[in-house]
Amino acid sequence: MHYNDFVLQLPNWMETFLSFQATVYPTVEERMRLVIGLAQQNIEHGTGGPFGAAIFDMETKQLLAPGVNLVTSVNSSVFHAEIVAIIFAQQRVNTFNLGKEGLPPYELVASTEPCAMCFGAVPWSGVRQLVCGACDKDARQIGFDEGPKLPDWQESLEVRGITVLRDVCRDEAVAVLKQYAERGGIIYNAR
Amino acid sequence: MHYNDFVLQLPNWMETFLSFQATVYPTVEERMRLVIGLAQQNIEHGTGGPFGAAIFDMETKQLLAPGVNLVTSVNSSVFHAEIVAIIFAQQRVNTFNLGKEGLPPYELVASTEPCAMCFGAVPWSGVRQLVCGACDKDARQIGFDEGPKLPDWQESLEVRGITVLRDVCRDEAVAVLKQYAERGGIIYNAR
Numbered sequence: 553m554h555y556n557d558f559v560l561q562l563p564n565w566m567e568t569f570l571s572f573q574a575t576v577y578p579t580v581e582e583r584m585r586l587v588i589g590l591a592q593q594n595i596e597h598g599t600g601g602p603f604g605a606a607i608f609d610m611e612t613k614q615l616l617a618p619g620v621n622l623v624t625s626v627n628s629s630v631f632h633a634e635i636v637a638i639i640f641a642q643q644r645v646n647t648f649n650l651g652k653e654g655l656p657p658y659e660l661v662a663s664t665e666p667c668a669m670c671f672g673a674v675p676w677s678g679v680r681q682l683v684c685g686a687c688d689k690d691a692r693q694i695g696f697d698e699g700p701k702l703p704d705w706q707e708s709l710e711v712r713g714i715t716v717l718r719d720v721c722r723d724e725a726v727a728v729l730k731q732y733a734e735r736g737g738i739i740y741n742a743r
Numbered sequence: 744m745h746y747n748d749f750v751l752q753l754p755n756w757m758e759t760f761l762s763f764q765a766t767v768y769p770t771v772e773e774r775m776r777l778v779i780g781l782a783q784q785n786i787e788h789g790t791g792g793p794f795g796a797a798i799f800d801m802e803t804k805q806l807l808a809p810g811v812n813l814v815t816s817v818n819s820s821v822f823h824a825e826i827v828a829i830i831f832a833q834q835r836v837n838t839f840n841l842g843k844e845g846l847p848p849y850e851l852v853a854s855t856e857p858c859a860m861c862f863g864a865v866p867w868s869g870v871r872q873l874v875c876g877a878c879d880k881d882a883r884q885i886g887f888d889e890g891p892k893l894p895d896w897q898e899s900l901e902v903r904g905i906t907v908l909r910d911v912c913r914d915e916a917v918a919v920l921k922q923y924a925e926r927g928g929i930i931y932n933a934r
Contacts, residue, residue, distance in 0.1 A: 553761060555808065555831050561779060561784050570744060582865040617746065621871050628830050629839045629867035630821075647818045648931060672859030672890050677819035699863050700899035708891035740839060 560639065562627065563599040566618060575614050583608055583661045584685050584721045586615070590633070591663040591728045594620040595737060601696075602732035603663055605633035607641035607650070610657040610681065617641035623740055634662050634670040638677045651678030659683060663725045664691050665718065668699030674709060681715045685725030694733035751817065751830065754790040757763060758810060767804050773877050774799055774852045774911045777806070782824070782854040782919045785811040786928060792887075793923035794854055796824035798832040800840070801848040801872065808832035814931055825853050825861040829868045842869030850874060854916045855882050856909065859890030872906045876916030887925035 569589070577583040583606070593605045594625030601621035609616055619637025623629055637660065642648055650658045659681040660674065665688050674682055688698045702708055760780070768774040774797070781795030792812035792878055808826025814820055828851065832838055841849045850872040851865065856879050865873055879889045893899055899906045 553756060553806070555753050557833070558830055558834055560749040560751065567745060607870070615744070621837050622751055627837055627839045628832075629869070630825050630830055630864060639749055639821055642819045642821075643747070643749055648814050648818045649795055668863030669860055670863070670890075672863045673821060675888075675890055676858075676860060678820065683806075688831075698864055700893055700896070700903075701863075702891055702893055702903045705891070712890055712891075 554705050555648065555693065557692065560622075560631065560636070562636070562640065563595050563597060563620065563622075565593055565599070568616065569593050570615070577608060577615065578613050579659075580683055580717060580720055583613075583659075584663070584683060584691065585660045585724070587663045588685060588721060588724050588728055590618055591725070592731075595728065595732050595735065597609075600623045600631075601740065602604050602728050603633040604736060605637040605660060605678065606664040607637050608659045608661060612656070616658060617644055621655070624738055629740075630669075631668065632670050634660060634666055635673060640671060642677070644700070649678040657681070665698070667697075667721050668701045671701055671709075674714060675712050679714065681717070682709060683717045683720050685719075685721055686729055689721065690726045690729055694729050695739040725741070749856070751813075751822070751827070753809070753827070754811065754813075755815070756784055756788050757811075760784050761809065763805070768799060768806070769804050771852075771874055771908060774776060774804075774850070775854070776875060776915065777809075778854045779876060779912060779919055780916050781809055781811050782916070783922075786919065786923050786926070790816045791822075792883065792931065793796060794824040794921050795827040795926065796851065796853045797872065798828050799850045799852060801850050803847070807849060808835055817925070820931075821860075823858065823861050825851060825857055826864055829864060833868070840869040842871065848872070855919045856889070856917065858888075859892045862892055862896050863902075866903050870905065872908070873900060874908045874911050876910075876912050877920055878909065880912065881917045881920055883914070885920050888932040899919055908910055
C-alpha cells in the first residue's frame with residue numbers, strides 16, 4: 553500500500569491578509585485582534601471553522617506564524633488553529649521545541665480556549681504563554697465540543713511554567729463564533 | 744511573509760516494511776504486534792521516538808493507515824504516532840470523521856497509551872475503539888512525559904462511545920521502549 557504525502561498549506565488568502573497587518577504587536581489585545589481577524593477571514597473564505605491562532609515572539613512582539621482551523625478544507629480532524637500555528641512556527645525556527653535554549657520566549661494566542669487536543673499540544677510545543685479570547689462555554693454555546701478537558705487545565709499548564717491569560721477581547725472573539733453559527737457553518741464534532 | 748507548505752511523509756522504510764506484513768489482522772494481538780513492529784522499525788531507522796500506531800477497519804480487520812512518531816525527523820512536536828495515523832487514515836477515506844455514517848467502524852491501536860494531546864485527538868478522529876499496549880507509567884519510566892491527562896481518561900472516552908482496551912501485549916510494547924532508552928534515544932519533552 554502506498555500512502556501519498558500529506559501537504560498542509562495555509563489558505564491562499566493568508567499571505568495577502570497578513571501583508572496588510574502590522575509588523576509589531578506591542579499589546580496582548582493587538583495580538584488577539586490579529587488572531588480574531590484570522591478567524592473572521594477563515595469564515596469569510598469558507599476555509600474552516602471560526603478559530604484562529606498565532607505564535608508571537610514575546611521579545612520583539614512580532615508574528616512567528618499564524619494558524620486557522622482547516623478541519624473541513626483539508627479533511628482532517630487534527631488541524632485545529634493552534635495545531636496549524638504550532639506546525640508552521642516550528643518549521644520557521646526549525647525545531648520541535650519552541651522553548652529550546654537560545655530561542656526567545658514564544659506565546660500562543662488562540663481566539664478560543666483550546667479543546668482537549670490543543671490543550672495537550674501546548675506543553676509539547678515549547679511556548680511559554682497561552683492567551684485565550686472566547687472561553688470553552690462560548691464555543692459550546694454555538695455547538696462545538698471542547699472535549700474531555702481537565703477541570704484545572706489552566707493550573708496544569710502554569711505548574712509547567714506556561715502562563716495563561718484568559719478572556720482577552722472575549723466579546724470580539726465571541727462575535728466571530730456567533731457569526732459562524734448564524735451563517736450555518738458546519739459544526740464538525742465527531743463523538 | 745511567505746510560509747512554505749508543510750509536507751508530511753511516512754518514512755521511506757514504511758512501504759517495504761508493510762509489504763512483508765499480513766493483509767488481515769483477525770486478533771487484537773496481531774494488530775498490536777504490527778504496531779509494536781512499527782515502533783521497533785522507527786527506532787531501528789532513527790526516524791523518531793519509540794511509538795507506533797495504526798488505524799484498522801473493525802469489520803475487515805485490515806489496516807487503513809499506519810503511523811509512527813516523527814517529532815524529531817520532521818521537527819514538529821505535533822506528529823506523535825497516533826496523530827500521524829489519524830491524518831493518513833482520514834486522507835485515505837477522504838473525511839475528517841472516521842465515524843461518519845456509511846463507513847465501517849474504525850479502531851486506533853497505539854503501542855503506548857496516548858499522551859494528553861493524542862487522547863484529546865481521539866474523539867475528534869471518529870474512531871470507535873482505542874487499543875493500547877504499554878501504559879502511561881511505562882512511558883514515564885523511560886523519561887517520557889504523558890502530559891496533564893484526566894485521571895479518568897478511559898471513562899471519558901467510553902461515555903463518548905469509544906471502547907478502550909489496555910495492556911494488550913504490554914510486555915512486548917515495553918520491550919521496545921526499553922530498547923530505545925538503552926540506545927540513548929532522544930527524550931524530547933518540552934515542558
